[in-house]
Amino acid sequence: MRALVYDIYSTNDDFASILQIKDMPEPVPKPNEVVFRVRAAALNYDDIWGMRGSPLKVPLPHISGSDVAGDVISIGDDVSSIKVGDRIVSHGNLSCRLCKNCTSGREFDCKKRRVWGFETGPLWGGYCEVTHLPEVNAVKIPDNVSYEDAAACSMTLMTAWHMLVGRAKIQPGQLVLIMGGGSGMGIFGIQIAKLYGCTVIATASGDKLEKCKQIGADYAVDHRKEDWHKQVFSISKEFAKDKNGIPGLDVIFEHIGGTHWNKELALLKYGATLVTTGATTGYDVQSDLRHIFFKGTNILGSTLASKAELEDALYWVSKGKIKPVIDSVYTIEQAAEAHTKMLRGNIFGKVIMKP
Template sequence: MKAAVFREHSKDPRQVVKIEDIDVPKIKANEVLIKVEAAAYNYNDLWAIWGEPIKVPMPHISGSDAAGTVVEVGEEVTRFKKGDRVVSHSNISCRKCDLCISGREYDCNERLVWGFQTGPLDGAYAEYTKLPEVNVVKLPDNVSFTDAAAVSMVGMTSWHMLVGRARIHPGQTVLIMGGTSGVGSIGIQIAKLFNCTVIATAGSDEKMEVCRKLGADYVVNHREPDWARKVREYTNKQGVDVVFEHIGKSVFLDEVKLLKMGGTLVTTGATTGYDAQLDLRYLFFKGLNLLGSTQGTRAELSEVIYWVSKGKIKPYVHDVLPFSRMVEGHVMMMENKIIGKLVTTPSKL
């Protein structure tokens, strides 16, 4: 089969990621083999190629979002059969510890992000891939492979942030930072699904317009020095109930200041830096909640897929690249040229 493989690390994906012919994976008794029709890009693809912030198993196939058709099932598999349309759940956990059996597989001490920390040669950028039965979700017929791949990890992550962790409810004002990112574009739609007022941020006029199309009530440019003041003006100087955060150091203190009394900031990333500053007086005087969040449950992914099938959530797909051009997608991510999600088609060169 064809697969996008790299065997050494580099700051330039074009130097190391090559389309190779390798063997089709052999499945275990509890696994399914999937013909990959669509695979979506994530920033962890670049981390894997760079070898930073962690090393990954080599040789490596990246890709944490795969949608396609089941072509083989292991003898212990009971919930799937050949021909089923499926999407990957990228949170690989032990499924046995107290955290996992209590529904917190995202906190499992043995948790790995599939297609990033797994391997060798175990990810979505291949004609065929394999996953444990517990890490696969069925797709309704009206959800395309492209949409499923584009929404799977970012949708699950966004749902977990807003619903699982921040516990949003109707009437709240939610600030979605980076509204045209993968998680941000879904975060806007989830907050609107819960009848919240949404203020989104973006870094250009084009991206701001996309936020409006996704449903944001108000949009500000977070690259402008007075962006936080504009957010406060939109709330009649009351502040926001929830901040959906993944940008990090450059905006963190302003986000905390924007929270109402008892407000919640939930974060899943720090693309501008991890060493953010915090004035603790805001934390204790305002009774704030600062929450971390990563990945999500299979049940949360199923919830997102349900709402996609009902037309209430729609991933914003920047482009679909044929597999022969898939490395271009890594370069586009590096150059910050993507709005929403980028997808490739491993079964189509």
């Protein structure tokens, strides 16, 4: 079978210089594993960190690919819930399934957690024709959901779901701010908050504002403008008038970090919640503590999600209430081009590759 492989890390993000298509033997399932033919895989920013070898030196030679959908072609002797022919998508959070965190439904907090296709290897990921996963990390795809949509959901949808539903526990009628509404995470964040009956303000760059509204945001604000937070606050004032309440946000969905952080803290109502999962513009932020203790602010961290949460979120995809957005589809031979496109950020939705 063909696989997309690299043996060395890239310099200057010249991905074309390291990526190769190689012929390899097909995997044979261990007793607890399923082997599946890959139909679609979604790109993930982890792929770029992997190729850079920074901030983590991934095992070499490496096959990336964490968000992968396909058809099961063989199963191990101990597998009981999945059969040959099933359509599955990866739950890329590999964990021990034995420790206290795992057995209390928090496999994302397992000390032995590894992200499949990023921290695993050598040569164990999804950018190839045939790959394998433990049975417990295979999620059945609802019949009316395509391989491309299932791959686009995988890690991104479950991470956004865990932030808003699992951690922030959003409620109908709340005013929710989705930072980076035009990103893969933000696109799902907007739709999850709407599914829960919230009013949504999304921030995005100017060219993505209209698209955020098309997928459900009630308001969209350009976060590259210096006064974006003032615009958000005036929207919350209008919203408060209708609700006879206090201006400010009930929940902020944060994955940007950097200079936006303190402005976000200032926008929260008393007793409100900020949930964060990333720091694309910088992690070393200043916090005005008065916004935290004086207002009784909840600051919640979040990473990945349980398998059950991925299944819950996929149910709503099958009901048409959450619609994955696909920016473009490439073949694995075009992987360097696809990853360069993602790196430049000029995308709206997920980038898909097919073997």
